[in-house]
Amino acid sequence: MTDITVPADLWDTEEEGVILTWIYSSGASVEQGKVLAELMVEKAQLEITAPASGTLTILAPPDTVVRKGTVIGRIE
């Protein structure tokens, strides 16, 4: 099992972000490196990519406020 974590180097400040959209649903089979979700931080749109291949579970649905290091999902 691999956690999908908001990377610490995704943006420069310590501002919070918000999940805008998930491209795949929970239960979908996803490939490592594919874009899974979009985040919005300080008006910038950022992408979260799959850290591994496997079955996706979404833990932070759209509109969830996140910080660097927040676990937003998991791949099994």
Added chain:
Amino acid sequence: MAQPASSSGAQKADRTLTMARAGREAVISEMRRNPNIFVIGEDVAKLGGVFGTTVGMAEEFGAHRVIDTPISETGFIGIATGAAMAGMRPIIEIAFVDFIGVCFNQIFNFAAKTHYMSGGQFKVPLTMMIGYGGGYNDAAQHSQTLIATLAHVPGIRIVTPADAYDAKGLMHTCLRDDNLTLWMVHKAIWGLGWLGLPIKTALAVVPEEDYAIPFGQARIWREGKDVTLVGYGITVHHALVAAEKLAAEGVSAEVLDLRSIVPLDREAIMKSVAKTGRLVVADEDYMNCGVTAEVLAVVAERNPKALKAPAVRVANPDVPIPFSRPMENFVLPDADRIVAAARSTLKAS
């Protein structure tokens, strides 16, 4: 109405995309296929587009195919028109339709007319991706629609996708066409993070493979029998909310998305009105001489007896779009104004 999802590759999970991502996917796919396609405009290379429409393209295709320009719309539209005449297939981004006025000579007199004026010797396969629309406190010079202004001039095809599936399919169609084509998206449905969460009905399952949606085909989003609600872009989403509210009152509303303004699917309008007998047309553009008037004219010319009650237009009442949120809300169409308009057509009959 459900759109067909990917039929190939049972292993592939469905992808739900924003319109921004879906449109970009079509551009990238066409650029990989056709080396004559290039992108030119303000902030398209280093920034990846004011709305992220060209993110990653400069890295993949290089500086000769993704070209940043100064703030000089007249100049780069002229460059693109000339390049198109010489066999290239340029793509231009105009983030805010409001500033298209500075390009009117190039668009109206050159890009749109060179094919005609040259007796067919030159084609101008030029595509412009354009953002329009208000509703987010950006005032009178960043909130307009102006589609009727552009639709008035012969030689320009205009599509207005309302969800991610149509955004991709119509972009492919524009990029494969040999004419000046405008792919126009309302900012509020594009999937731009700074405007908040994407509107759910604008997200759609988008196949990974290429597909093209023909010009001039309207789309029924919701079938109904009592009243036809016509819209395009954002007003489709207002109409869907309105149809839901009307259903709670026992009124069955049909939602018709024009999807292509030029050419216009006049048959689809007549077919729906023949069924419902009542018509509401919603448009965020100015009302005077607008798309709403064109839709009413279709019915007036072809079969005015199809209407059981006077048609109603819901549009901007010919005033500059205010900065103030309460005033802007008052001016722009929304679901409640469409509901009120639909009710008035039902009372009148």
